[in-house]
Amino acid sequence: MIGFIGLGVMGRPMAEHLITAGHKVALYRVKPASQFLVDKGGIALDNARAVAEASDIVILMLPDTPDVEDVLFGADGVAEGLSAGKLVIDMSSISPMATRTFAERLKQKGVGYLDAPVSGGEMGAKNAALTIMVGGEQTDFERALPLLEIMGKSITHIGGVGDGQTAKVANQIIVGLTIEAVAEALLFARRAGADVAKVREALMGGFAASRILEVHGQRMIDETFDPGFRIRLHRKDLSLAADAAKALNLALPNTAMTQQLMNAALAIGLGDKDHSALIAALDHLSAPGK
Template sequence: MKIGFIGLGLMGRPMAAHLIDAGHELFVNRVKPVSEFLVEKGATACDTPKAVAEAAEIIITIVPDTPDVDAVLFGENGVADGLSEGKMVIDMSSISPVETKAFAEKIAAKGCGYLDAPVSGGEVGAKNAALTIMVGGSDADFARGKPLFEVMGKTITHVGPVGDGQTAKVANQIIVGLTIQAVAEGLLFAKKAGADPAKVREALMGGFAGSTIMKVHGERMIERTFDPGFRIRLHRKDMALAVNAARDIGLALPNAAATEQLMNAAIARGDGDKDHSALIRTLEALAGL
């Protein structure tokens, strides 16, 4: 198919590359030196999101935040200006479920389909085409988009109507954020108490405390390898989505709120662009280490 792909960041670049490798014709926007290899692989560079939408049947976006999706879709020379009836937009960003529904209504008014399909799995999952993809939208639109999802991900779930994919992603980010904080606190406790945190982690991996986060992020905390798979700054954005949405529906999420504040502190300390496993650095600072 002719696919538009907007958002050639840490996640987007390998996702776009998989689509090219699968034989799809890609049209991309804002090509920088780090993403020039996609053009060398056969992608066509377009000057504007509008031009991408004019050339493609399905337009995929994966950008940092809700205002970024709004700008790409509905800003000057945005995707919406280049749409014609029968095309489809797939937003794979992690953004507000409420705004997602509003965006979908505007796209539907042009006679086009819309799926919200945020992802989990980080840069490693994107590179290995092993992402978890949570999809909101109609059955027909999901069936149309599924072959593309299968190129980029491993676990693909049609959660429900538009907005439900984003709701699932917010839930995912709550659980991941709180678990990273729990692993960091556990390993910090071990260190402060005089035990070897690497040995403690090894012991815990065999019990109920064992998890993917204990395995992957726990190792990063011990090895001090904080190059971003997923930046604290972006995870804080997702935690803010959770806390704000909870307030709107009258729900208390005390631990999500506390983790958001810890991430705020990490950003204030200059760690915003480090991997979210670097939250342990802020906890260490609180402990005087």
């Protein structure tokens, strides 16, 4: 039995792929949006402890570090239902430092732990095409790999526990800063009076070409900002980068600037829009018409 906790925008299709592949999957926090997983054969249980008791491997896909800690170690949490030989795979994007602490606590129970955060967004989850960055012991990785291959396309064992989360934070730095750069460029082109679609087309043929210019640049032109990946979640990831930079005495000035732009986006009500809506935050800050 596989346990799956975290049935949000990303978790629902990931759990669905496991069920479709023939696995028995125990689920917790089934809501109307995830009821279809039960209809497909998933097994709804009352709490995280029950999921852990019923499962050999428990997968988490939760929003933030406190959520993972609560599901693991809170009342009726996963840890209460675990026994030696079981494996936890946390596919959330959380603090690398906290990840190492969680893994050590479970290691004392004889439980394996992998951090396996993902990149690829909702479409990557739906298409089983996620990029998965894994930290943990090699034996645990080999045990988990057949499951990860059901949910993802590019799977890399980075190193020890916490290294998967470190890779994900690095990914989010690159993605966030590149989205911000594309937003600045396209806003500049629009305010200068150029045909923004033509500008993007030209840039896609040069050294500025990128997947973000291709996908998010089109969203910016069309102003289609339904998530996708919410700005408030990307801001959380850049907060993880800022916290790690502080611990490492490391300067990440452009990461800090992009995090502040995301703060501004939340302040004007864009927190639940796709992160391509950073262009709308820049537009607002640029005082249109003045």
